[in-house]
Amino acid sequence: MSLSSTMREFQQRDRVFDFMVPKTSPMLDVGKGFLLYLEDISVSFDGFKAINGLNLYIKEGELRCIIGPNGAGKTTMMDIITGKTSPDHGSAWFGQRINLLEMSEPEIAQAGIGRKFQKPTVFEQQTVFSNLELAMAGDKSVLATLFAKLTPSQIDHIDHVLAQIGLSEQRWLAAGALSHGQKQWLEIGMLLMQSPKLLLVDEPVAGMTHQEMDRTGQLLTDLAGPHTVILVEHDMDFVRSLAQKVTVLHQGSVLAEGSMNDVQNDPKVVEVYLGE
Numbered sequence: 001m002s003l004s005s006t007m008r009e010f011q012q013r014d015r016v017f018d019f020m021v022p023k024t025s026p027m028l029d030v031g032k033g034f035l036l037y038l039e040d041i042s043v044s045f046d047g048f049k050a051i052n053g054l055n056l057y058i059k060e061g062e063l064r065c066i067i068g069p070n071g072a073g074k075t076t077m078m079d080i081i082t083g084k085t086s087p088d089h090g091s092a093w094f095g096q097r098i099n100l101l102e103m104s105e106p107e108i109a110q111a112g113i114g115r116k117f118q119k120p121t122v123f124e125q126q127t128v129f130s131n132l133e134l135a136m137a138g139d140k141s142v143l144a145t146l147f148a149k150l151t152p153s154q155i156d157h158i159d160h161v162l163a164q165i166g167l168s169e170q171r172w173l174a175a176g177a178l179s180h181g182q183k184q185w186l187e188i189g190m191l192l193m194q195s196p197k198l199l200l201v202d203e204p205v206a207g208m209t210h211q212e213m214d215r216t217g218q219l220l221t222d223l224a225g226p227h228t229v230i231l232v233e234h235d236m237d238f239v240r241s242l243a244q245k246v247t248v249l250h251q252g253s254v255l256a257e258g259s260m261n262d263v264q265n266d267p268k269v270v271e272v273y274l275g276e
């Protein structure tokens with residue numbers, strides 16, 4: 001199939017390819033509409049409570065923005081969701097049946113939770129296409145992956161992700177030649193190759209141009225729905241432009257929740273954060 005006919009097929013919105021459906025663990029039960037439940041979570045480092053009685057509920061398909069001052073516990077919260085940090089207290093469930101606190105980091109990733117850190121970590125010497133190919137391979141060796149023949153469905157998957165992240169034209173460029181913003185999109189694409197149900201994205205627009213920020217906003221908005229997205233972000237203009245539900249963290253717990261308008265007019269939020 002030629003590239004142009006492949007792209008035409010992707011534009012047929014009524015057609016759903018297998019790889020467009022996020023990976024769902026057979027255990028995942030979102031019958032109540034919620035994908036993530038964090039309840040009464042606390043964690044201390046050397047006696048200092050980084051997370052303190054945190055409750056957070058994320059609906060399936062939601063794009064939730066998490067904001068808060070430095071040290072509010074945003075990164076620690078992501079570390080708990082992905083199994084990097086174990087809380088001292090509380091519960092963390094993925095759907096109603098998957099207990100994240102009983103799982104290792106690789107098991108959590110396997111269950112459908114992907115994380116993008118702030119700094120892009122792409123393979124600079126490899127092409128954009130190969131980066132996506134390698135990301136699809138998961139833990140297979142780099143050489144084995146690069147010399148293995150891709151199936152038509154795997155090529156379709158890569159083409160689809162290239163179109164999603166807006167890098168179809170750059171597919172044969174070395175990733176090192178991309179702009180900072182394009183590298184961030186490529187890394188989001190690398191996450192998408194694993195078809196995660198939940199994406200955790202840490203400050204993707206830091207260092208981006210305004211145009212790149214707009215495109216990133218569109219990408220994250222498009223991903224919500226089929227995927228669920230939790231975005232940690234310091235850039236208030238960007239968060240406002242997304243017009244999604246916002247959670248304000250402060251001293252390890254939720255200070256306020258609602259629209260950007262609601263939270264920015266909340267006197268508690270103004271005092272500890274936005275008024276700074």
Ligand SMILES: Nc1ncnc2c1ncn2[C@@H]1O[C@H](COP(=O)(O)OP(=O)(O)OP(=O)(O)O)[C@@H](O)[C@H]1O
Nearest residue numbers: 045046049050068069070071072073074075076077
């Ligand atoms: N491994 C650790 N050991 C000791 N203290 C830690 C550790 N990890 C985090 N902390 C402390 O816990 C608090 C919360 O940190 P965290 O990085 O989660 O905040 P944050 O909201 O992500 O901040 P920022 O916006 O600056 O990234 C901070 O005071 C931090 O110094």
